[in-house]
Amino acid sequence: MIEAAGLTKRYGNKTAVYNLSFRVRPGAVTGFLGPNGSGKSTTMRMILGLDNPTSGSVTIGGYPYRKLPNAPRQVGALLDAKAVHGGRSARNHLLSLAQLSGIPARRVDEVLGVVGLQDVARKRSMGFSLGMGQRLGIAAALLGDPQVLLFDEPVNGLDPEGILWVRNLMKALAAEGRTVFVSSHLMSEMALTADHLIVIGRGQLLADMSVQEFISANSADFARVRTPDTEPHLREKLTTALTEAGGHVLPEQDGALRVTGLPLPRISDLAHEADVRLWELSPHQASLEEAYMRMTQGAVDYRSTIDQKAGLQQPLPPGAQPPVPVAGQGQPGWYAPPPPQQGGQPFTMPTTPAELHGGAQAGAYGTAATAPAPGAQSPYAPQPTQADGQASHGPAPVPQDQAPTAAPPAPSTPPAPATPPAPQQAPTPAPASAPADPTEPEDAR
Ligand SMILES: Nc1ncnc2c1ncn2[C@@H]1O[C@H](COP(=O)(O)OP(=O)(O)OP(=O)(O)O)[C@@H](O)[C@H]1O
Numbered sequence: 001m002i003e004a005a006g007l008t009k010r011y012g013n014k015t016a017v018y019n020l021s022f023r024v025r026p027g028a029v030t031g032f033l034g035p036n037g038s039g040k041s042t043t044m045r046m047i048l049g050l051d052n053p054t055s056g057s058v059t060i061g062g063y064p065y066r067k068l069p070n071a072p073r074q075v076g077a078l079l080d081a082k083a084v085h086g087g088r089s090a091r092n093h094l095l096s097l098a099q100l101s102g103i104p105a106r107r108v109d110e111v112l113g114v115v116g117l118q119d120v121a122r123k124r125s126m127g128f129s130l131g132m133g134q135r136l137g138i139a140a141a142l143l144g145d146p147q148v149l150l151f152d153e154p155v156n157g158l159d160p161e162g163i164l165w166v167r168n169l170m171k172a173l174a175a176e177g178r179t180v181f182v183s184s185h186l187m188s189e190m191a192l193t194a195d196h197l198i199v200i201g202r203g204q205l206l207a208d209m210s211v212q213e214f215i216s217a218n219s220a221d222f223a224r225v226r227t228p229d230t231e232p233h234l235r236e237k238l239t240t241a242l243t244e245a246g247g248h249v250l251p252e253q254d255g256a257l258r259v260t261g262l263p264l265p266r267i268s269d270l271a272h273e274a275d276v277r278l279w280e281l282s283p284h285q286a287s288l289e290e291a292y293m294r295m296t297q298g299a300v301d302y303r304s305t306i307d308q309k310a311g312l313q314q315p316l317p318p319g320a321q322p323p324v325p326v327a328g329q330g331q332p333g334w335y336a337p338p339p340p341q342q343g344g345q346p347f348t349m350p351t352t353p354a355e356l357h358g359g360a361q362a363g364a365y366g367t368a369a370t371a372p373a374p375g376a377q378s379p380y381a382p383q384p385t386q387a388d389g390q391a392s393h394g395p396a397p398v399p400q401d402q403a404p405t406a407a408p409p410a411p412s413t414p415p416a417p418a419t420p421p422a423p424q425q426a427p428t429p430a431p432a433s434a435p436a437d438p439t440e441p442e443d444a445r
Pocket of ligand 1 (some may be wrong): 014042
């Protein structure tokens with residue numbers, strides 16, 4: 001079991017993770033979701049002792065990672081598949097990791113077989129494709145036959161066969177009673193792989209629930225209704241009848257109608273009363289992707305200027321109609337409807353301290369509203385600019401806490417923990433060369 005309590009991480013005046021509390025339980029695949037820059041990798045690094053929390057704590061089996069007895073045998077992780085000595089063969093890379101952790105050499109050949117790299121085991125990893133590198137990273141994670149596994153974007157670069165393999169591997173590991181914590185941006189994949197979800201946005205917990213609960217909490221079921229294509233006036237007539245009866249009707253690109261707010265038998269009765277024939281009346285549930293997009297729209301930091309989904313954040317003014325479909329562009333700004341209990345408004349990120357700490361929105365997701373420390377302020381009220389966090393992306397194999405910061409920590413911030421252990425004690429492979437200094441400008445690296 002992984003347990004985070006009030007986990008907060010600041011880099012200078014950039015708050016990457018704020019007051020995060022959750023549990024990742026054994027026997028299930030727990031998906032870790034969030035938009036780019038929401039703090040997933042930072043959280044994983046803190047779990048693995050590669051970064052020190054500014055405040056709060058995270059433990060594995062009751063211990064902070066660095067105090068865990070025989071950690072490499074208990075915890076395996078894939079954070080950055082590229083963090084490999086490119087001049088070493090896959091086998092030698094794994095052998096060196098095994099030797100550091102007292103793992104017998106035969107286990108290296110076992111895991112090479114498990115990930116399907118046995119035929120290229122003696123090839124230098126610098127020639128590996130993205131997918132082969134991912135497989136090597138997964139092999140390293142499995143080396144100690146650990147009970148707890150963390151994977152940051154494990155299917156990145158894998159072909160469909162590889163994705164299916166990873167999916168089955170995660171499920172099999174969980175079925176053996178292991179704790180499997182996996183981050184991904186591929187919602188369709190998470191829907192098939194994960195049992196449970198932890199969703200964060202701008203470093204804060206948005207949801208901690210099963211996949212099914214997440215979909216139902218963030219999107220209402222809807223009915224798809226189709227009238228004869230040859231008689232467009234019937235569609236108009238039905239739209240009027242359904243709207244007058246309290247339904248919410250949205251046109252789909254192919255001419256069907258999406259209806260919410262009315263049960264299927266009532267839609268059928270209303271169509272009958274209006275003398276409208278139906279070609280289709282079917283129940284639908286939104287996909288995980290739709291539910292995820294709806295929940296996280298307010299927490300997206302990096303968005304294209306031509307992204308039509310930006311409109312999702314603005315509630316429609318009274319009487320206004322949602323955008324109509326655009327040929328070839330699908331349903332602009334339209335995702336599954338919000339759950340009824342939210343008053344028909346899309347989810348928005350809490351912005352004031354009151355909202356953040358137990359306001360209606362935060363409370364709607366139960367575990368999201370964790371009590372703040374006395375005097376604590378939302379780091380999202382006066383927001384630092386994105387440029388604050390541009391210096392480094394992705395996991396780094398050494399703790400970042402020594403990085404110079406732009407601003408001193410708040411007076412209430414506890415002192416940083418003692419100097420962490422050497423990087424080779426970390427479960428991810430260490431790169432051959434010195435890691436890039438996150439504070440250094442990119443063109444200087
Ligand atoms: N070492 C660091 N120094 C300064 N800022 C950092 C550092 N590491 C991460 N950040 C910032 O913290 C925020 C969270 O980053 P993180 O990499 O954890 O997000 P993420 O959810 O993993 O993103 P992605 O999905 O794009 O991988 C970002 O704004 C990032 O720029």
